[in-house]
Amino acid sequence: MPKGYVAINVERCKGCGFCVEFCPTHVLAMSSAFNSKGYHPPHVVNPDKCTGCDLCGMYCPDFAIYGWKAPESKNGAKRDAAR
Amino acid sequence: MNGGVGDPAELGPRPEAEIPPEACECAPENPVEQFLRTDRMPHIWCPGCGIGTTVNSFARALLEAKVDLDRVAVVSGIGCTGRVAGYVRLDSFHTTHGRAIPFATGLKLANPNLLVVVYSGDGDLFAIGGNHIIHAARRNLDIKVICVNNFVYGMTGGQVAPTTPVGATTTTTPYGCFEPAFNLPALMDAAGAVYVARWTSYHVRQLTRAMVDIFRKKGFCFIEVITPCPTLYQRKNRMGEGLDAMKYYKEKSKVRHGAPTSEVALTLDGDIIVGKFVDRERPEYMELMRSQLAAQLGDRYVEVEHLVCS
Numbered sequence: 001m002p003k004g005y006v007a008i009n010v011e012r013c014k015g016c017g018f019c020v021e022f023c024p025t026h027v028l029a030m031s032s033a034f035n036s037k038g039y040h041p042p043h044v045v046n047p048d049k050c051t052g053c054d055l056c057g058m059y060c061p062d063f064a065i066y067g068w069k070a071p072e073s074k075n076g077a078k079r080d081a082a083r
Numbered sequence: 084m085n086g087g088v089g090d091p092a093e094l095g096p097r098p099e100a101e102i103p104p105e106a107c108e109c110a111p112e113n114p115v116e117q118f119l120r121t122d123r124m125p126h127i128w129c130p131g132c133g134i135g136t137t138v139n140s141f142a143r144a145l146l147e148a149k150v151d152l153d154r155v156a157v158v159s160g161i162g163c164t165g166r167v168a169g170y171v172r173l174d175s176f177h178t179t180h181g182r183a184i185p186f187a188t189g190l191k192l193a194n195p196n197l198l199v200v201v202y203s204g205d206g207d208l209f210a211i212g213g214n215h216i217i218h219a220a221r222r223n224l225d226i227k228v229i230c231v232n233n234f235v236y237g238m239t240g241g242q243v244a245p246t247t248p249v250g251a252t253t254t255t256t257p258y259g260c261f262e263p264a265f266n267l268p269a270l271m272d273a274a275g276a277v278y279v280a281r282w283t284s285y286h287v288r289q290l291t292r293a294m295v296d297i298f299r300k301k302g303f304c305f306i307e308v309i310t311p312c313p314t315l316y317q318r319k320n321r322m323g324e325g326l327d328a329m330k331y332y333k334e335k336s337k338v339r340h341g342a343p344t345s346e347v348a349l350t351l352d353g354d355i356i357v358g359k360f361v362d363r364e365r366p367e368y369m370e371l372m373r374s375q376l377a378a379q380l381g382d383r384y385v386e387v388e389h390l391v392c393s
């Protein structure tokens with residue numbers, strides 16, 4: 001169960017690679033596919049490692065990617081605590 | 084003003100982010116999205132340009148500081164950075180080149196309740212606009228200045244700027260820049276700014292924190308943000324892509340909070356001293372004006388807010 005998720009807006013991406021480089025858990029890699037402007041967007045290669053920290057979202061100069069924390073993990077933690 | 088843009092739904096279709104199917108129910112919107120005029124996306128900034136990265140910090144800082152967005156006014160001059168005013172879904176004004184500070188000064192004095200943020204380039208603020216910014220700092224006018232420093236005039240083709248490091252090649256210094264550059268934090272410190280910090284576009288979290296700080300602090304506050312300009316500055320100096328600049332900032336930045344600003348000058352390939360250098364209190368311009376006028380005029384002095392325009 002991943003702790004977080006990441007969404008990519010492929011058409012906005014300009015392929016700078018910031019998100020891939022600075023994702024702390026190496027969730028992303030540059031794709032060999034092109035978007036309609038001819039840039040290589042990132043794609044998710046390690047979804048289970050995403051923490052939803054949103055650093056990719058803070059780095060992306062084109063507002064083309066962002067991450068968020070899975071709410072389930074919080075509930076899970078609460079459930080565990082209640083047990 | 085450019086403000087009052089309609090409901091996002093009226094702004095037409097836009098490419099959507101691909102949300103993983105199993106996460107559809109919990110997926111929020113990208114936090115920066117509500118601050119963008121999405122009809123103007125994609126923006127004109129080059130691949131790997133750092134200006135957009137600073138906007139992410141700006142958006143998150145507005146949310147974190149719980150700023151009333153109706154009170155925010157973004158003022159830019161001309162330049163690649165100046166485009167920020169046209170891209171944010173906030174009240175904003177894209178002034179003429181070098182005149183962001185005079186416009187912001189008038190705006191703040193006429194409507195003291197506004198949080199006036201000047202978002203502009205190093206050339207706009209310190210070349211053509213240099214005179215205005217030192218006087219705004221001297222007066223301790225309650226405006227917040229975010230200066231994106233990419234070491235050249237980006238928009239007009241990479242000409243030398245007052246911030247270009249000695250030795251750098253630009254389109255107007257083909258044999259290398261020999262003019263000494265401004266040390267922006269030292270200049271702002273000497274002129275009287277109450278808050279002076281420098282970060283780079285690598286330091287997204289620290290930059291966000293600094294922006295939260297200045298949104299909450301009264302008086303003239305200044306943040307210098309070093310950003311990549313791969314197309315002009317870096318290409319002329321064989322410094323690679325935007326990502327190479329970001330890795331360079333990561334490697335060469337040294338955090339020194341409270342460093343004397345005389346010691347933080349930048350060089351072509353030396354360390355980048357970052358941090359919060361100045362955080363002090365001085366009477367703010369409007370307070371000084373009010374107390375002086377109230378003392379001199381007594382009952383005849385009326386606050387701007389109490390004037391009724393007909």
Ligand SMILES: Cc1ncc(C[n+]2csc(CCOP(=O)(O)OP(=O)(O)O)c2C)c(N)n1
Nearest residue numbers: 161162163164180204205206207236237238
């Ligand atoms: C009065 C006037 N002089 C010159 C110009 C041309 N001009 C436009 S932007 C610019 C400099 C932009 O450099 P900077 O402020 O560093 O912003 P950047 O593009 O690097 O973000 C100049 C000289 C102008 N638009 N108006």
Ligand code: SF4
Nearest residue numbers: 023051053054056067
């Ligand atoms: S949210 Fe964090 S962990 Fe997930 S992809 Fe983005 S940077 Fe990586």
Ligand code: SF4
Nearest residue numbers: 013014016017019060
């Ligand atoms: S940071 Fe943004 S523009 Fe750059 S590669 Fe990642 S998604 Fe694309």
Ligand code: SF4
Nearest residue numbers: 128129132163237312
């Ligand atoms: S010219 Fe430089 S500053 Fe302007 S958008 Fe391109 S990379 Fe950014």
